[in-house]
Amino acid sequence: MARVGYKLADGAMWLLSHLPLGVLYPLGYALYLLLYYVVRYRRKVVMANLAASFPDRSPAQLRAIAKDFYLDFADYVVETIRLGGMSEREIRRRVTYENLAMVLDCLKEKRPVVAYFSHCFNWEWVTSLGVVADVEGSERSQVYRPLKSKWMDAYMLRIRERFNSRCYAKATVFRELLRRRKEGITTFTGFMSDQKPSHNDPGYVTMLLNHPTAMISGTETVARKLSAAVVYFDMTKLQRGRYHVRIVPIADDASLTTPGEITERYTRLLERNIERQPSIWLWTHRRWKHRVELPAD
Template sequence: MQLLAFVLIYPFLWIVSILPHRLFYGLSDIACFFIYRVFGYRRKVVQENLNLVFPDKSTDEIHRIEKEFYKHLCDMFLEMVKTMNLSKEDVAKKYHLVNPEVLLEIEKERSIIILCAHYANWEWNVSINNYVNSKGYAVYQKINNSYFDNFIRKTRARWNTTLITQAQTAKTVIQNFRNNVRATYGMVSDQSPQAHRAHYWTDFMGITVPIFNGGEALARKTGLATVFLKVSKVKRGHYKAEFTPISINSKETEEHEITNKFLRLTEEQIREKPEYYLWTHKRWKHRGKKPAAFADVS
């Protein structure tokens, strides 16, 4: 069944990936109409999240953000498909690195963990590895269909990126550290961990929730540098990315310092243009469930 699904779906995705700009985003508009207006995909979740984190915004403003979000969501999904036929030259025109010299300077001395959020187009973040000299890794969610998963891995390899699952991350980072392999790791770090497995709770967008801090733990253990990646949507199909160093030698930081800086930078990014954040994700589902053991942790 997995092979059949791949054989049936792949040709359609390939055709979509080569559509010219006008037709490509016209298809996105059609998809948005059905996903937002007809099927109402996760609209209750989106509305709940927006009202939760923006209590001072008017109903009209919340509605505007919601509509713009769904338009962007469909753009981004199709842009993921377009990756199938994007060359290094093509993606460089669509995803502009403002200050790659930040990474190039740091990697002379140590490996780097790049922390980013589910914001703008995080799928094209892997193209950053076209600019660095170290070995590039990206942490990703494995696809259940093994044929599509293998295809995605091969596609990202064109951009000098090796995909690793969350379960493989710690082993890979520590092994490379011990073998003196210089590497750059990309992690989307704003996801919601399972409440019973969380090691840290703090405020995110003004609401106390469990926080994923695996990137910080690995960086502090190995002394890697951490860098925040801010991606901005310039216009349809075009983004710019800018790096902000969080720590150069993470062993010298205090516990939670890296995670807290990442959260504050992410919040700043979201408040600037909230329509480009992933509001369909149930990021605040564990609010109000902070265990007593974390009562004094902030």
């Protein structure tokens, strides 16, 4: 019975993914109305996060950001569905990159690259990077956390790997990247690093959006061990269905940096990204549920 359900879900998603965005966006707007006004999906969490992050904003300004966030979140949902049926030509038109030559030069020089991502919309579309960074002898990949739903996990892996890219589980990514290096393959790997550190990651505590925050330190550890060049993908939503990614250098060789230096630079870049366009960050998570203290000077 479960297998039949999976097949039906696959069929429904295939049909939806082949609808143009002009048809999907009205569905997204209906989803926005449902989430914001009817279900009130995590409204208290979103408003609390915004109020603590932007204490200088008025209640009216915070509500405006929240509404924009739910609109952008609904766009993200239908855009991610559309990714499953989008052509290479269309994704090239909808996502543009600045400073891409910096990454291409590293790959041509056989130097691995670690890219810091964040939960800024629409991060799923950036998994299509393989169509613009296809250097011979290199591999594009991203790290993911397996989802509890087997069907959803398989579906997300399928659409994330459509455009000449691979997904590696967080628990095995370093081993996989070492294996690729032994095989003579230069890797360009994206790490989503604005989540809470896992239990086996000691984390790096710094200020983020007016909060003492434990940041993931594992990305920096991997980059240092690989002697990788490190960049940040700064996201801007230009309009519905149009995104611009500015590739910002963080370190030319991670092994030459001091512990915490890369994570601190990433945090400052992330903070500026969010402050510039707050509605595109994922505010529904309880990012600061557990308080942490800044280290003593």
